[in-house]
Amino acid sequence: MRNQFNNCLLLSFFLLVLNSNELIAEEYQYSHRGPPRELTTQQAQVAEANYKKYCILCHGENRQGHVNDHAPSLRSKSLFESGIPHAVLRPLSYGREGTAMGGYLDEVGGPMTLDEVWNLTYWLFWQSGAERVRLSTRPVEGDIRRGERVYQQECSACHGKKGEGITGPALANPSALAHNTDEVIRYAIRHGRQDTPMPAFADKLSSKDIDNVTAFLRSKASGWTQEKTVLKSLPTPDQYIVNPNGEDPNFTLKDGMYVLSKDLNQALVENKKIVMLDTRVTSVWQTAHIEGSIPFPYYSDLDETVKDLPKDVQIVAYCSCPRAAADDVVNKLRRRGFNNTAVLWEGIFGWMNQGYPVTR
Numbered sequence: 001m002r003n004q005f006n007n008c009l010l011l012s013f014f015l016l017v018l019n020s021n022e023l024i025a026e027e028y029q030y031s032h033r034g035p036p037r038e039l040t041t042q043q044a045q046v047a048e049a050n051y052k053k054y055c056i057l058c059h060g061e062n063r064q065g066h067v068n069d070h071a072p073s074l075r076s077k078s079l080f081e082s083g084i085p086h087a088v089l090r091p092l093s094y095g096r097e098g099t100a101m102g103g104y105l106d107e108v109g110g111p112m113t114l115d116e117v118w119n120l121t122y123w124l125f126w127q128s129g130a131e132r133v134r135l136s137t138r139p140v141e142g143d144i145r146r147g148e149r150v151y152q153q154e155c156s157a158c159h160g161k162k163g164e165g166i167t168g169p170a171l172a173n174p175s176a177l178a179h180n181t182d183e184v185i186r187y188a189i190r191h192g193r194q195d196t197p198m199p200a201f202a203d204k205l206s207s208k209d210i211d212n213v214t215a216f217l218r219s220k221a222s223g224w225t226q227e228k229t230v231l232k233s234l235p236t237p238d239q240y241i242v243n244p245n246g247e248d249p250n251f252t253l254k255d256g257m258y259v260l261s262k263d264l265n266q267a268l269v270e271n272k273k274i275v276m277l278d279t280r281v282t283s284v285w286q287t288a289h290i291e292g293s294i295p296f297p298y299y300s301d302l303d304e305t306v307k308d309l310p311k312d313v314q315i316v317a318y319c320s321c322p323r324a325a326a327d328d329v330v331n332k333l334r335r336r337g338f339n340n341t342a343v344l345w346e347g348i349f350g351w352m353n354q355g356y357p358v359t360r
């Protein structure tokens with residue numbers, strides 16, 4: 001009897017502690033929004049074809065994500081519940097600065113029209129089977145310093161001590177913070193991203209701490225504004241070879257495939273004869289590239305494009321870090337008998353980090 005009473009006391013005590021610390025986030029009530037417009041069969045077919053052509057390299061055949069460059073899942077329920085124009089249309093159109101995610105909208109030099117990026121966004125939504133949630137656009141208030149402690153403890157292992165991204169995306173990325181409202185970020189933290197390593201924190205952290213960490217992330221946004229891009233004209237085949245009268249660079253390739261940034265730079269300084277292929281989406285070539293490189297995106301139709309490439313000149317392909325797009329292009333070129341080919345080991349970010357020049 002006494003024991004039972006003690007147990008009972010103990011239990012109420014625990015419940016009290018639990019309650020007072022709000023260990024578990026209280027459930028928010030979210031209302032739903034109606035679905036966006038449906039696509040015609042033809043629009044859906046084009047969208048699916050665009051997905052296959054442009055996105056599977058990193059986001060995967062089944063939109064599962066994490067195939068290359070830690071590209072996130074494009075089918076997690078919480079992503080599509082929380083905002084298709086913000087969380088999907090914007091990165092798809094304009095890219096995420098400093099990551100492998102380039103912009104695909106023609107306005108920034110990408111291959112898709114505005115209709116096509118909208119249709120692809122909706123196609124992804126319809127594929128996900130999610131229901132849209134109505135989220136407020138008001139800022140989330142919180143204690144930034146407390147949020148930083150929570151961040152370091154719960155999030156930094158995957159997102160990096162400075163939010164630079166490790167296995168999870170960079171959370172201090174100004175272009176991501178510009179595209180995602182506070183509530184979209186909070187929703188991702190509360191619900192996680194289904195079928196990815198991103199856990200749901202609604203049952204691990206209090207509502208307050210989720211707000212605190214959201215406010216902390218927001219405090220890292222540094223006024224990123226969208227500038228209107230003036231497009232450069234693309235090089236024509238007669239401009240493909242850098243230093244057409246130079247000598248062959250004679251690279252020693254790592255693993256029979258890779259050239260180091262220092263060797264490529266040396267060869268350019270010595271006016272060696274080279275063709276450089278920028279295999280990223282063309283919009284990022286517009287933003288910055290290694291001088292003399294030509295846009296040769298991983299999704300280009302090789303039957304069309306290889307005819308302008310010489311077989312007897314050293315070709316070096318590069319992309320963002322690490323090397324997915326460039327590896328893919330060089331493997332395809334080698335299958336077509338272009339054996340004088342190599343991939344830049346460190347990618348263009350590694351090249352820039354070592355202080356080698358790019359044209360902007």
Ligand code: HEC
Pocket residue numbers: 050051054055056057058059068069070071072073074079087088089091092096099100101102104120165168169170173176324325
């Ligand atoms: C070269 C690899 C690559 C390709 C190709 C690529 N992406 Fe991405 N994508 C990424 C990476 C990496 C990120 C995460 C960026 C970051 O760290 O914020 C990303 C982020 C995104 C996001 C934001 C998702 C989120 O959870 O925040 C969307 C939406 C997206 N990509 C859509 C697309 C679509 C649609 C295509 C095809 C048109 C595409 N991407 C092609 C690498 C790629």
Ligand code: HEC
Pocket residue numbers: 065066071072073074076087150151154155156157158159167168169171176185188189193196197198199201213
């Ligand atoms: C075990 C690793 C891991 C931990 C711990 C983790 N995350 Fe993530 N997080 C990820 C991954 C991986 C993704 C990308 C998921 C995807 O594929 O969509 C992600 C995505 C996100 C996103 C969505 C980003 C976007 O652009 O859509 C936010 C916001 C986020 N995490 C915040 C946090 C916060 C805040 C914490 C700590 C409270 C945290 N994460 C802890 C791995 C982690």
